[in-house]
Amino acid sequence: MCCRTARVATTTTEGLADAAAAQAPGTTGPAPHLILVDGSGYIFRAFHALPPMTRPDGVPVNAVFGFTNMLGQFLTRHVGTHLAVVFDASRVTFRNAIYDQYKAHRPEAPPELVPQFSLIREATAAFGVACIELDGYEADDLIAAYAKAFEGTGGQVTIVSSDKDLMQLVRPGVQLLDPIKQKPIREPEVFEKFGVTPDKVVDVQALAGDSTDNVPGVPGIGIKTAAALITEHGDLEGLLAAAPQIRQPKRREALIAHAELARISKKLVTLDSDAPLPAPVDSLLVRAPEPGRLAGFLREQGFRSMLHRMGLDGDANADSAPVSRPRHAPASATGLPEPAAATAEVTPAADAAPFGPYETVTEAAALAPWIAAAREAGVLALDTETDSLDALHANLVGISLAVAPGRACYIPLRHGPAQAGADLLEEAPKPPPQMTQDEAIAALRPLLEDPSVLKVLHNAKYDLEVLCRAENGGVAVAPLDDTMLISYSMDAGRHGHGMDELSLRHLGHRPIPYDEVTGTGRARIPFGQVALDKATAYAAEDADVTLRLWQALKPRLRTERALALYEQVERRMVAVLRDMELAGIKVDGAELARIGEDFSQRMVTLEKEIHELAGKPFNVGSPKQLGEILFDEQKLPGGKRGKAGAWGTDAAVLEDLAARGHELPRRVLHWRQLSKLKSTYVEGLAAQIDKRDGRVHTDFSMALTSTGRLSSTEPNLQNIPIRTEEGARIRRAFVAEPGHVLLAADYSQIELRLLAHLADVPSLREAFAKGEDIHSRTAADIFRLDPDKVDREARRRAKTINFGIIYGMSAFGLAARLGIGPGEARGIIDAYFSQYPGILEEMERLKAQARETGYVTTPFGRRLWIDGIQAREQARRGNAERAAINAPFQGGAAEIIKRAMVRMPAALRAAGLSARMLLQVHDELLFEVPEAEVEATAACVRAVMEGVAELRVPLKAEIGHGANWGEAH
DNA sequence: TACATCACG
DNA sequence: GACGTACGTGATGTAC
DSSP, rough: OOOOOOOOTTTHHHHHHHHHTTTOOOOSSSEEEEEEEEHHHHHHHHHHSSSOOOOOOOHHHOHHHHHHHHHHHHHHHHOOOOEEEEEOOOOOOHHHHHTTTTTTTOOOOOOTHHHHHHHHHHHHHTTTEEEOOTTOHHHHHHHHHHHHHHHHTEEEEEEEEEOGGGGGGGGEEEEETTTTEEEEEEEEHHHHHHSSSGHHHHHHHHHOOOOTTBBBBOOOOHHHHHHHHHHHHHHHHHHHGGGGGSSSSHHHHHHEEEEEEEHHHHHHHHHTTOOOOSSSSSGGBBBOOOTTHHHHHHHHTTTTHHHHHOOOSSOOTTTTTOOOOOOOOSTTTTTTTOOOOOOSSSOOOOOOOOOOEEEEOHHHHHHHHHHHHHHHHHHEEEEEEEOOTTTTTOOOEEEHHHHHHHEEEESSOOOOOOTOOOOSSSSSSOOOOOOHHHHHHHHHHHHHHHHEEEEEHHHHHHHHHHHHHHGGGOHHHHHEEEEHHHHHHHHHHTTTOOHHHHHIIIOOOOOOOHHHOOOSSSGOGGGSSSOHHHHHHHHHHHHHHHHHHHHHHHHHHHHHTTIIIIIIHHHHHHHHHHHHHHEEEOOOOOOOOOHHHHHHHHHHHHHHHHHHHHHHOOOTTOOOHHHHEEEIISSSSOOOOTTTSSSOOOEEEHHHHHHHHOOOHHHHHHHHHHHHIIIIIIIHHHHHOBTTTTOOOOOEEOOOOSSSSEEEEOOOOSSOOOSSSHHHHHHHHOOOOEEEEEEEETTTTTTHHHHHHHHHHHHHHHHHHOOHHHHHHHHHHHTTTGGGGGOHHHHHHHEEEHHHHHTTHHHHHHHHHTOOOOHHHHHHHHHHHHHHHHHHHHHHHHHHHHHHHHHOOOTTOEEEEOOTTTTTSHHHHHHHHHHHHHHHHHHHHHHHHHHHHHHHHHHHTTTTTOOOEEEOSSOOOEEEGGGHHHHHHHHHHHHHHTSSSSOOOOOEEEEEEEEEETTTT
């Protein structure tokens, strides 16, 4: 056997070459080390993590790309003496003979993945790595068998997989490596996951089952319970023998009834370490790839960036970072340089430049060349580091800049002495040398405020709020691009838009996690105490990633027809929302306290009455205890158990019982209402009042919802109560400053107007045009009534169905809401659709569009991706279909109000008004207005809101004002 | 941490 | 024939 091979001098194969030079087991040299890569796990992860890609000839290759990239990266980092990638060979294995349902509900591989399996085996071979597979056995069994066989050599085994089923193999000499987290999994990690040592894992799995593999287990027993039982009884057989003595009746019965199921489950999850080895262990010895084979393979797939990154494209300068980009003629409305056009390459091109090392800039002389490079390029990526996620309280700790891929620096400003690794010297630790904030800001301000240099940020609103505050330099960064919003403008609903996720998805690069830099929990240190080398590696990488994301994503805006949406709406929202968040809204804390006191007293009374009615004290706030009292003890009718086996006690259930004259549920409903208001709004809100200005400042999330709406957190000011009198009291605690009023402007029936517009319904269009009541018109149409004969009940029913339609409601759902039979509900829906055939067509069109393209569009062209529309499970697909129906209405409304918001500040200014926009609540805008300007402001706001879009129906805003938010409605 | 519940549009 | 049953959010308390 020959094991010495020529050293191949490429970055990627270096690790391999080192290993190949190692001695075979049994001789002197590095200890034998077998690495077994779970290939199937890699494939599915790559397939699902990456967007579709195709070769020029149309063959889908996203999984091939992801797999090749991962394997290549892995080989640069890990050295073994023996190496194999192990695959599943077929769907049917010996386990199906034991239990025919095993993995039975696993869907067939998606058609786009099928042609990629053989390419992935080719890729493995191209790296010179052995491919192992065997009919009738899963990859996991082969891994178990090789691990066992290799142990005889006295060597170490590392299994690269995140599959928990492999944890049973962990033992001295055998470890797992999580390929995502790059974290070894040894006994403590297994214990953390399963609550038992690795040798007991199969016993726990036998009890807990595994829904993803259709391993049944024992019903009602999860991992936690299983671990406790196995710990107590040793193993599965010990437990089954002792089952009759178990105290808990449910558990005892389940164990006795399903003993055989548990035994079968154990057989299913136990890996077969006696599986035959398709190739001898010795043949897995690491060898260098045949020269040119890998390059040839990569070239065939069109993976040019990878070829380049691995130094296989014959370019001697492959590793040197580009220092500057050629300038481009301004191509967009911004008049600013555009990133390089998308390359023809199908891959999410990862740049050749490495991520780091980066420079730490600690003096003005070192900062100057970065500023010059940014001016030369006309664009830079920017990121701030702070000591808080709350932008309004955060102190600037440092700034990072990137001027080209791989060329980034970190400028520490308020770093203290590094905390970790403090030595034992007596003298007080000193902060590291660094520029002062004044010094750095003085140098950077002209650049950051220069209208001819584009600043690229990720979630720019945060950085803008930090930097605009005087204590952090008071810099007004402009103009800007925001990679989070670029992504959101094209891919809402498709995936998240955080930097780490986008980097992994589009750059194939996993940035250093924040937690890795600062630690977590009690051990977490402020960023300003992180050692400068670590801080630089993290912070400069963020700027580098931001710049590369911008280069990868910005060109797509044009091809995906999202450029106008991004430039005219999303990007302009940044400054608008920044100002709203900075403004905040005043809350009367004393009034909140009075409300809380009142609610407390009433809750005490109610609680006493509830306990009396129950016949014993219990925790009214516990749905579990309440359910047991209502349905187990008092045997009230109408109880339904949820999926966890607990009685359902939500408001609908309690209202039903209350309507039948039961006093206990009625009081509980009232108690719950007060409890909710008190804890969430009285106490939660009071804790959020900023001591500096007596106002609450929300944080609007711009890239979170699947429909284009905003969301609001800490506190959420988009769900302040209003529907009940008690709730309205809380809304009245939101007040205006002296001399001002709050002015609220609501879009009237905006989603129904969009329905009339999109489905082009003549009757509804006419009703809106004439300013009629839309629900009365619907009632007249579908119940064939004279317009003046529409009573309250008919209108109520029409209103329910109008809203139900927008939500994709079924006859079943309508029946439940109206309290009628499904037959009658069916009749109403039929009448509705026969009166408004355009609506039926529109619903069908939306479902079909989502099914065929994966997305639906708003009337303004925004794509909303619908997750699960292709699902095989009917329930999941049904959910997706209803989401597809709703999305254009919810998203269209969101877009209308965003358009009004971006126009509003300039319109107010032009009218000489000093009103401030404070909040957006989906179809409502709230302003704080000087008393003297109320009428003029109302006119201006109305003009902007109603004039923002031309639909087939008019838009209407309803405006009111008052000393507080309650009165403004 | 997951679930149930409920606040809003 | 069964399946599940109105969209989108965020905060809180209980129970595991």
